[in-house]
Amino acid sequence: xxxxxxxxxxxxxxxxxxxxxxxxxxxxxSSKETAEDLVQETFLSAFKAKDSFKNGSSEKTWLTAILKxxxxxxxxxxxxxxxxxxxxxxxxxxxxxxFFNEHDGHWLMDAGPMAWKELADAKVxxxxxxxxxxxxxxxxxxxxxxxxxxxxxxxxxxxxICKEFNITSSNYWVIIHRAKVLIRSCLEKxxxxx
Amino acid sequence: xxxxxxxxxVLDCKQATLLSxxxxxxxxxxxxxVKLFYHLLYxxxxxxxxxxxxxxxxxxxAVVNKIFTHPPHILSTKAKEVIQQQIDNSGQ
Numbered sequence: 001x002x003x004x005x006x007x008x009x010x011x012x013x014x015x016x017x018x019x020x021x022x023x024x025x026x027x028x029x030s031s032k033e034t035a036e037d038l039v040q041e042t043f044l045s046a047f048k049a050k051d052s053f054k055n056g057s058s059e060k061t062w063l064t065a066i067l068k069x070x071x072x073x074x075x076x077x078x079x080x081x082x083x084x085x086x087x088x089x090x091x092x093x094x095x096x097x098x099f100f101n102e103h104d105g106h107w108l109m110d111a112g113p114m115a116w117k118e119l120a121d122a123k124v125x126x127x128x129x130x131x132x133x134x135x136x137x138x139x140x141x142x143x144x145x146x147x148x149x150x151x152x153x154x155x156x157x158x159x160x161i162c163k164e165f166n167i168t169s170s171n172y173w174v175i176i177h178r179a180k181v182l183i184r185s186c187l188e189k190x191x192x193x194x
Numbered sequence: 195x196x197x198x199x200x201x202x203x204v205l206d207c208k209q210a211t212l213l214s215x216x217x218x219x220x221x222x223x224x225x226x227x228v229k230l231f232y233h234l235l236y237x238x239x240x241x242x243x244x245x246x247x248x249x250x251x252x253x254x255x256a257v258v259n260k261i262f263t264h265p266p267h268i269l270s271t272k273a274k275e276v277i278q279q280q281i282d283n284s285g286q
Contacts, residue, residue: 010281013281014274014277014278014281015274018269018273018274018277019265019267019268019269020261020262020265022265022267022268022269023261023265023266023267024258024261024265026267027257027261036269036270036273039269039273039277040273040276040277040280043277043280043281044277044280044281044284047281047284048284060262096208099208100206100207100208104206105206105207105208105209106206106207106208107207107239107240112207112239112242113239113240113242113243113246114242115242116242116246116249119249119253124253124256124257124260125256125260125264127266130257130260130266133253133257152250152251152254153254153257153258155254155255158219158221173212173215173216174212176215177211177212177215180211180215180247180250181211183250184243184246184247184250187250187253188246
């Protein structure tokens, strides 16, 4: 017998999961209105598809999966990754100027990673730290966010991300690289050194 | 020619950090891993980058876990009512 076995209780969904789904959507899409819409769509799709829910999986996990798909759709509908190849070449110089020497490709003097102070797990769970993560994702160029969020928060595989957003694997690595360099620098400035 | 070959075999920090992310996902070839290894031997900044990249991955997981157990944001009561109403209506 599976103790996790659950049946769906749609009457309790909003009460039980709305804040969770909203918080998850908000960190990924930044705008409150969009996050609200996505939560609403998630509940309605889930309600329509409730017959396809498999007994034995968890209600919360099931709703989370529906929301994840809604978020990917949201980025796709807005064509966020349209013409990403030319975006990457057009912005390469600007990116490099902040971090890497244009002649030898090494870290610029004030951009090289510094040694970080230890981060206790308790701090990661603080609201203050959550705000900084939020801020750093919001500051990231829009074209980098969908891939970064899928990798960093959803732990999706590279192949899945390339397929979902229709990007080449070399563009994937450039996006992941830029996003990581940016978020690292943002966290360093706002948390690990401050 | 010599300079060209040198450039091909020795990584700069921009290339090294990108390769370190490929390696992190198990997608770097053997020759890429060898080049990265030699770069990291003499570059403390890239060694820090590699270490911090894995800390950032850890942070990503922790943030999602925190949202799962203690959602930091609250959906407004009004929005909740609207959604609840729509669910109730589509059930009829």
